[in-house]
Amino acid sequence: MTINKPRSRFAPSPTGEPHVGNMRTAIFTWLFCRHYGGEFILRIEDTDQARKQDGALESIINGLRWLGLDWDEGPETGGSHGPYFQSERLELYQNASNILIENNWAYKCYCTPEELTEMRQNQQKQKLPPQYDRRCRNADTSDKAAKNLPYVIRFKIPENIDTIVVDDLIRGRVEFQNTLLDDFVLLKSDGFPTYHLANVVDDHEMEISHVLRAEEWLSSTPKHLLLYKAFGYTPPAFAHLPMILGNDKSKLSKRHGATSILEYQTNGYLPDAMLNFLVLLGWSLDDKTEIFSLENLINVFTIERIGKSPSIFNTEKLNWMNSQYIKTSSDNYITSAITTILSDYCETNMIELETPITQDAITTVLDILKERIKTINPEEMWPVCNFFFETPEPNEQQRLLVKSKASLSSEIYEEAINTINSIDDFTEEKIEISLRKLLEKYECKPRDLFGTIRIAITGKEVSPPLFITFEILGKTRSIERMQRFTKYLSVAT
């Protein structure tokens, strides 16, 4: 496919949180534009007065920015084809529908919502397809016009056309029967356009060459094609993207868990991981590559490699992807992110800290943390590294566990403290060598001694490897903790 400098758009409506499915469309469109050296346009389709939501626009913008998607034209950036809010382009749509009326491609319809509902109910009773019966199409409506009654403008589906062919970039040739098409509404009674009118007018005005949108739009594409024809415009190329479904194969919705991209942000997913995961839903490069840098993605992303069938959003794989990005992400970036997240967490939970959470402190525990987490969610991170910040206190179960260690004696434990104390070069390697010598001398099992010390200095049976933990904690704090723990050993057994 030879594509030269395409102009493509992402056109969300500000009716709620930015859905991951929509964001995947944005990612594909953005990648497509960047790959072919084209322009990516953000257009806000705010023509539904009723469903418009405060803050939704900000959420969409935040979501896009978080993923690292920038737009060449649109809100905040401006551009030569503005305005980029449909609510500011009303005149354009009104003119367009007037032109259509003048050229006999549209007509005014005075049917009330109640009439239409009744009509549809009757059709359903008779098992007929719900469709506008065109009662205003040929009837004389001049009396209603004279009374200034509210009206909508409907498109006049031509009667001399058989089939409409959509040449989809992903699905190929798709045929539709013209007679099955409804005389759909172009302009609502409040003077706002419907999606059908607005997207055609704007895509033309904004010189959009390629439309990438979700599959749910495929069946209304013939309507759009007819509109392009009525206006005498050349339609853009269309690519209808496969949907993203939940784990029960139904359309991804709230009951499947998080659907807003921003929820993933707050749940501890990294934007690069999220993007990488999402791009692999419906697109693949080959039979093996899973991890892509953004730069590489721009290089290799083509429409030809987009699949046709819907895919299921698999959180397990997202988690794995995220853990891969955590392991390889730059220390600077992740350290400051984690520092903020954990200090907020401790503050809101009023956790009493032995050591404050600082960049330096996080840097110290970073390596052992990165290897063990799948998200940078505080709930997941805190148990892994809290030993460094909180004073450990063994629970009842742990005290009993320590006493059950058969090959452990208070002698070896005391000598372990002295040994630790005598190490000047307090490194993982030195500590290990010294402590292992004790094992031989006292014929103590590694798990008995090390397991006990682990509880003493971390307050947990499960922790990062002991010797690195010593090193991280430092000599002073390690000895302090070991000594404080002595009492749990010396109590008579």
Place this chain on the structure above:
RNA sequence: GCCCCUAUCGUCUAGAGGCCCAGGACACAGCCCUUUCAAGGCUGAGAUCGCGGGUUCGAAUCCCGCUGGGGGCACCA
């Protein structure tokens, strides 16, 4: 009800007539490493390529039918 799209391991997918009694990844199991966890490495299980017909010397790949799944049929986008 009508129209449209779609169909390879549980999931994401590779596969465009012989390279495939189907490859990779996630998840799963076992082993190795090992002071616990994690990471990593290795091995394994897992798909008669939804089903049935064709076409062909040969089909996961092409055609038809069926079935399953998804989407659409608003003064919502």
